[in-house]
Amino acid sequence: MGELRQDIVTGQWVVIATERAKRPSDFERTRPARLPNEVDDCPFCPGHEHMTPLEVLAVRPEDGAPNTPGWQVRVFPNKFPAFETGSAVDPAGGLFPVRPADGQHEVIVHSPDHAASLGTMPAEEVELVLRVYRHRYRVNCDDPHVRHVHIIVNHGRESGASLEHSHSQLFGVPLVPPLIELELEGAKLYAEQEGECVFCRIVEEELESGERVIARSSAYIAISPYASRFPFGVWILPRYHLESFGEIDEDQLDEFAEMLRGILGLFHDRFGDPPYNYYIHTAPCDGREHPYYHWHLEFAPRLTTLGAFELGTGMMINVTTPESAAAYLR
Ligand SMILES: [Zn+2]
Ligand SMILES: [Zn+2]
Ligand SMILES: [Zn+2]
Structure with missing residues (x-):
């Protein structure tokens, strides 16, 4: 029998369809x-x-x-930006709301090597990419148009990547995106009711049971989340409490690079370099405090495609139980 699982942070329901279950080798x-x-x-x-x-x-x-070879990591504005400062719209109002897509959209090229990828690059090179993340995160947070900085990777054509040379994108968004808003609300509610951070609680619970833990280090755990929206989805959660990715220190950054590289390398080896997406969920930079929030990274390999049920309901069907995914990956 399948079951419905609820994400304790966002309240979203996921169908874990074990009847349709596939083996990891599929x-x-x-x-x-x-x-x-x-x-x-x-x-x-x-x-x-x-x-x-x-x-x-x-x-x-x-x-x-500048703009000559000899670089290790290179950052420039996206040639076809989704967000750009100075965009103007006709504020006619009426039934259909509109506002300018003010903000930033940058490309971070991970390596001069066309064939490099984060799961197989040397550790120091991944650390360097994450140092650049932190730096650009801070710079973009200071932009008065930007209320949330979203750093993402699309790896492989089926993941939405238009160029195969390994890169990240940074979006400086002029509003707090809906999924971040949901997590903020959920985390705030939990903190008010239970008096603690829901993410810290998840870390504690997962370490105790161990059944969804894929990897652990002194500062991070990688888990298959209980209500994973995707088969083999992974969250990397800091074991320390911190609301914003922009505030991580040197040691936390190096250890994060090691964990991220480990997870990406694991997928590269086990699934034959599958297409994937990851994104960093971090507190908005809207000038407010979000003490109940806890930054993390969510990773989703593109092993299945979305169907009409998912599009029509906003509910995902996951054909692999998070427990079996974690067991396979450990
Ligand atoms: Zn290239
Ligand atoms: Zn926490
Ligand atoms: Zn999240």
Whole structure:
């Protein structure tokens, strides 16, 4: 029999359809051919800096000129931004609300190597990418138009990535997105009723039972969440309480890089480099305190596709129990 599970933070219900259950091996894929290290028309490869907007930041160990090769990580505005400061709209009002898509949309290229990916790069290189995340996070939070900074990765074509050269995107959004709003409300309600952070409570509970834990370190756990919306979905939760990703210190950052790289490497090895998405959930930068919130990363491999039931109801059907997913991944 299947069951309905509720996410204790967001209140969202998920159908865990064990009747339709698939074995983990059903999701394994033939590993795609290895990418070349350099591609002639790739705008993210070194030597092609002129194909992107001017960089806003680059890590250059040898100190070269901006927008030339020699960088390790490179950041520039998205050429086709979803959010941009100075967009104007006709504020006619009436039935249909509208507002300008003011904000920021940046691309963070992880490595000059076209074939590199975060799950297989050396640890120091992943640390460097996360240092750049933290830096750009802070800069964008200070933008008065931005109320929430959302850092994401689309890996592989089926995940929505339009370019295969490994990169992240940072969205500086002029409002608090609905899913963040749901988590904030849920966390606030739990804190008011129970007197503690719901994420800290989840960490405690998961460590105690252990059945959904995939990996643990002194500062993080990776779990298959109880009401996972996706087969083999993973959350990386800090074991320390902190509302914003922008406030992590050096040690927390290095250990986070190790955990993230470990999880991505695990999927790379077990499922043959599957397409995936991840995103960092962190408190809004709206000038308010969110002491009951607890930043984390959510990872979703693209092993199944959304059907009409999911689109029509907003309820996901997950064909793998989080417990069996965690057991397989441990
Ligand atoms: Zn490239
Ligand atoms: Zn907490
Ligand atoms: Zn979340």
